[in-house]
Amino acid sequence: MPEIMIRAEKLRKKYGQIAALDGISLEVERGTIFGLLGPNGAGKTTAVKILTTLVRPDEGKVEVAGTDVVGDPVRARRLIGYVPQELTVDPYLTVREHLRYYADLYHLSPALKDSTIREVVALVALAGYEDRRVRHLSGGTKKKLDLACGLLHRPPVIILDEPSLGLDVQVRRDVWSYILRLKEQRTTVFLCTNYMDEAERLCDVVSIIDHGRIAVTGAPASLRSQLKGDVISLRIASSEDAQGGNLKTLEKSLSGLAIVQGTVRDGTELKIYVDSNEIALPQILQSTASLSIPIRSITYSRPGLDEVFLHYTGHPFAEEREKDG
Amino acid sequence: MAEFAQETRAQLVRWLLHLKREPFNMAFNLVNPVILLIFMGGAFQGLAQDSLGGDYRTYLLPGILALTVFGNSMAGGIPLLFDRENGVLLRLMSAPISRASILVGRFLAVNINTMLQCLIILGLGFVFGIRIATGLGGVLALLLIGLLLGFGVTVISLILAFILENHGDFFAVLGISALPASFLSSAFVPLDSLPMWMRVIAWVNPMTYTIDAMRSLVLSGWNGPLLIEMAIALLVFDTAMFWFGGRVLRRHLA
Numbered sequence: 300m301p302e303i304m305i306r307a308e309k310l311r312k313k314y315g316q317i318a319a320l321d322g323i324s325l326e327v328e329r330g331t332i333f334g335l336l337g338p339n340g341a342g343k344t345t346a347v348k349i350l351t352t353l354v355r356p357d358e359g360k361v362e363v364a365g366t367d368v369v370g371d372p373v374r375a376r377r378l379i380g381y382v383p384q385e386l387t388v389d390p391y392l393t394v395r396e397h398l399r400y401y402a403d404l405y406h407l408s409p410a411l412k413d414s415t416i417r418e419v420v421a422l423v424a425l426a427g428y429e430d431r432r433v434r435h436l437s438g439g440t441k442k443k444l445d446l447a448c449g450l451l452h453r454p455p456v457i458i459l460d461e462p463s464l465g466l467d468v469q470v471r472r473d474v475w476s477y478i479l480r481l482k483e484q485r486t487t488v489f490l491c492t493n494y495m496d497e498a499e500r501l502c503d504v505v506s507i508i509d510h511g512r513i514a515v516t517g518a519p520a521s522l523r524s525q526l527k528g529d530v531i532s533l534r535i536a537s538s539e540d541a542q543g544g545n546l547k548t549l550e551k552s553l554s555g556l557a558i559v560q561g562t563v564r565d566g567t568e569l570k571i572y573v574d575s576n577e578i579a580l581p582q583i584l585q586s587t588a589s590l591s592i593p594i595r596s597i598t599y600s601r602p603g604l605d606e607v608f609l610h611y612t613g614h615p616f617a618e619e620r621e622k623d624g
Numbered sequence: 625m626a627e628f629a630q631e632t633r634a635q636l637v638r639w640l641l642h643l644k645r646e647p648f649n650m651a652f653n654l655v656n657p658v659i660l661l662i663f664m665g666g667a668f669q670g671l672a673q674d675s676l677g678g679d680y681r682t683y684l685l686p687g688i689l690a691l692t693v694f695g696n697s698m699a700g701g702i703p704l705l706f707d708r709e710n711g712v713l714l715r716l717m718s719a720p721i722s723r724a725s726i727l728v729g730r731f732l733a734v735n736i737n738t739m740l741q742c743l744i745i746l747g748l749g750f751v752f753g754i755r756i757a758t759g760l761g762g763v764l765a766l767l768l769i770g771l772l773l774g775f776g777v778t779v780i781s782l783i784l785a786f787i788l789e790n791h792g793d794f795f796a797v798l799g800i801s802a803l804p805a806s807f808l809s810s811a812f813v814p815l816d817s818l819p820m821w822m823r824v825i826a827w828v829n830p831m832t833y834t835i836d837a838m839r840s841l842v843l844s845g846w847n848g849p850l851l852i853e854m855a856i857a858l859l860v861f862d863t864a865m866f867w868f869g870g871r872v873l874r875r876h877l878a
């Protein structure tokens with residue numbers, strides 16, 4: 300029997316009229332990376348705040364490592380390492396002072412403090428920065444320090460809220476590798492993300508959350524493979540289509556085809572969901588030719604998590620992000 | 625208890641590091657007291673000579689000290705409000721710490737800072753020829769009285785840090801609090817030269833008791849009854865603030 304390290308049952312949380320969480324349930328096994336994937340405003344941070352004892356749910360139960368988070372928050376806090384979405388480092392301190400500060404807040408003994416700090420510094424590759432002021436660090440290095448502060452007490456459960464938000468590609472990759480190393484050490488990781496590739500790359504299990512509800516849960520690969528059909532991405536030359544009129548016309552005409560299940564327009568790109576690309580491609584090309592719309596590129600692929608999101612929520616992920624973000 | 629000490633010391637160390645790294649933040653609060661001491665003390669010297677029968681700068685010093693204490697204590701909560709605004713506070717609250725350590729750590733740091741500022745003002749006064757009638761013992765007593773006032777005012781500031789929406793509101797409160805707190809007291813002129821309504825307000829203003837006691841130490845000597853009156857007034861003020869602060873902050877830091 301796998302050991303369940305995080306268990307949430309029918310969590311509800313309302314802010315005024317908004318149901319930030321509308322009855323979510325989830326389970327996370329020890330030593331796995333669990334991802335809560337959803338657009339801005341989906342309720343991810345609210346879920347994290349409940350798990351980390353910062354917000355009380357209106358209804359529902361939460362357990363972390365067998366401890367009731369609402370009933371015994373003090374005990375739960377010792378079991379959790381939490382790194383919030385926004386940077387929380389103190390610019391006036393040095394890296395070492397910062398780590399000592401958190402080491403004291405987590406009651407590390409003087410004997411353990413320095414050796415633990417060294418371990419964590421090595422884990423997130425901060426060696427050499429110990430005596431620098433946080434103020435002078437790059438954004439990526441600040442984020443590494445922020446992460447390090449959440450690992451000092453070696454908690455069995457780590458909760459990361461959008462850990463790679465706004466980081467450049469290299470730092471992002473570094474952060475991913477630390478997260479994978481935590482998993483090797485049998486730490487349980489709960490992470491929220493807004494990035495499909497992050498969920499795909501890191502998570503053993505993903506729950507897709509939208510409007511406070513979990514739409515579907517599963518391993519990223521199996522969620523994708525359960526979707527039938529293909530995705531065709533068609534791009535037209537942007538200069539030809541200042542107002543998006545051509546793409547709209549094309550979208551309209553393609554929607555009429557029996558083989559097309561749906562379309563999503565994003566700038567100069569049109570995504571076309573079809574049963575089978577072999578049959579659909581010739582028909583699509585025929586339509587563009589008869590409308591004399593010049594195509595810049597056309598590719599097809601198996602569905603990704605984008606399509607999983609669309610399939611289970613009935614609306615595209617990106618559109619939501621534009622609206623809220 | 626050992627854990628509480630460790631957490632609180634960590635919070636205190638953090639704020640003392642801020643003080644060490646940004647000593648000029650302290651200068652910010654000292655601007656007004658220093659201007660008052662140097663310029664106003666000088667400007668009214670001749671005028672006050674006749675009516676007060678002494679050095680106006682020496683007469684002003686207690687009011688300036690009280691203003692220094694008031695200003696620094698009243699601003700003391702601001703860093704916690706910044707922590708609240710940028711998510712640091714929530715992160716601290718997710719740690720297994722007593723919430724009181726956040727308040728106690730800040731409280732201690734503010735009052736240490738206040739003492740340093742009072743010493744700077746006293747040193748500057750010394751340079752301008754101000755001599756304390758009660759000597760070194762008097763200096764110590766001045767600092768203690770400053771602390772008694774500072775404790776209660778710091779608690780007010782900590783409460784504000786948690787009940788106000790944002791730091792803009794806090795700065796507004798700061799801006800409008802310092803002047804009335806000093807004018808509606810015996811800071812600049814003797815109480816009996818104030819109109820009746822101002823005297824009534826001054827009578828419930830803890831600044832008045834602070835300044836009267838300090839003034840006797842600076843100008844004349846040890847005045848037992850006056851010191852006892854001050855101690856009672858400030859202890860009542862502090863106790864009331866601690867009681868009220870405990871109630872309010874317990875709710876806001878649940």
Ligand SMILES: Nc1ncnc2c1ncn2[C@@H]1O[C@H](COP(=O)(O)OP(=O)(O)O)[C@@H](O)[C@H]1O
Pocket residue numbers: 314317318319337338339340341342343344345346
């Ligand atoms: N403190 C709050 N007060 C009012 N509304 C809130 C608060 N926190 C979150 N919300 C609302 O709840 C919804 C979910 O927010 P959040 O959990 O932050 O989403 P996410 O982290 O997925 O972007 C949003 O509509 C947001 O505006």
Ligand SMILES: [Mg+2]
Pocket residue numbers: 343344345384460461
């Ligand atoms: Mg969020």
